[in-house]
Amino acid sequence: MSVDIDKETEQVSLDVNLDNVCRLIQLARVFHAQEAVVIPEEPGSPSDDWPTQILAAHTGDQSLNEFRSIIDDLDRNQQVEVVALLWMGRGDYEPEDWYSLLSDADAEWTDYTADYLMAHPMLPDHLTDGLDMLGYHCD
Structure with a gap:
């Protein structure tokens, strides 16, 4: 996995487009603002697919569908x-x-990345905080 650091700013150069990350943030805000979305802090389910099970009730949700589409296109x-x-x-x-961190995240990668992400309220x-820590910001 290659990661470039800009020598002048000492900023990590992301492969993922910042506009995509900012759009994911917007979509997650819209999705999680809905009263009908209930994702437990501690899932408690022995199943590894709890995010998929919880999000299954929201398959017609446009913000969730667009979020999944963006992630699937990455x-x-x-x-x-x-x-x-x-x-x-x-x-x-x-x-x-x-x-x-990238190595650890890569080791945990699955085909259900979108649902894993969206299952975090x-x-x-x-x-946003992760971007800020690397010196990036959404407008």
Whole structure:
């Protein structure tokens, strides 16, 4: 996995388009603002597919469908970066750990990345915080 750091700004160069991440943040805000969406803090289900099960009731939701479409259009490395931004934004890693974070996120990658991400109620805030920690911002 290649990650470039701009020598002048010492900023990590993301493979995932910033506009895509900002749109994912907007869509997650819309989706999670709905009263009908209830995602437990601690899922408690022994099944690994709990995000898919919980989100199944919302298959007709336009914000969820667009979110899934954007994630599905990203290549694996770009999906891994979005997951890494989530993990860093929620405080699991620091910016200086970006390379090991990408490795860890890649090791945990699945075909259900969109549902995994959307199953985090604080996703918009965590993605925003992750971007901020790397020096990126959505307008």
